[in-house]
Amino acid sequence: MARAATTADAFNAVAEPRRRQILDVLAGGERPVNDIVARLHLAQPLVSKHLRVLREVGLVGVRDHGRQRLYRLDGRALKPIHDWVKDYERSWSQRFDRLDVVLEELKQTKEENDGSGK
Amino acid sequence: MARAATTADAFNAVAEPRRRQILDVLAGGERPVNDIVARLHLAQPLVSKHLRVLREVGLVGVRDHGRQRLYRLDGRALKPIHDWVKDYERSWSQRFDRLDVVLEELKQTKEENDGSGK
């Protein structure tokens, strides 16, 4: 077989730096394509293609407005990524250090009880 | 030009579902390659290749132990992803609704003052 399709899910959609840039722009509000083209200095067809990928994974929505198409962010599609990554936050954040200590103490206490108690 | 290299950063490394699986396995602790192979039912060369990508972006570290190589997770490389995604959490989480209301009220109050004040 061959390479996996990148259009498949949000993880793949967001792996492309330009698509992240587009989302960052749309985070500022609903915008027509040419707005994105101008801000990011990308070729218009390229932006349209990236927008299509983003649409297909549900990261953006569109609305017709005269001859322009207004794209808006739909961050809900990012939730799976957030959910997956946040479990690893422990690995780099100091925030969990205190919690780890407490859990360890609880574990010790429990083991002592299991040993002595009836 | 052509397609961007996927070996480039954590975003790309993690876009591949199998590599996420490997990280999930390693989240359970340091493990030799064959352990991963067995757990995920993947071909060994394939696992080695994925591990190489993960190594190159700093998501895993290795240690020699006899004839095996023990891989361990290094979640710090996931921080950029977490940082990028978390700014969008507002889009789907209800957690920010109250805050938004307060901010809106503050804004209203400010505008009233700007209009009436000296």
Next chain:
DNA sequence: TTGACGTATGTCCATATGGGTATATAATGT
């Protein structure tokens, strides 16, 4: 040394990609 084991690497293929250029489509204004 020989052999078994654990892992990495090289070669091959099919495919999907990002980007460029040209063109189609659609809406608006004249």
Next chain:
DNA sequence: ACATTATATACCCATATGGACATACGTCAA
């Protein structure tokens, strides 16, 4: 009807990928 604007699509290319397979490499035991 025609031109202009805004966007999408079609076609092409170079390239990197994931996967399968075979093989090389390194370590340990007999």
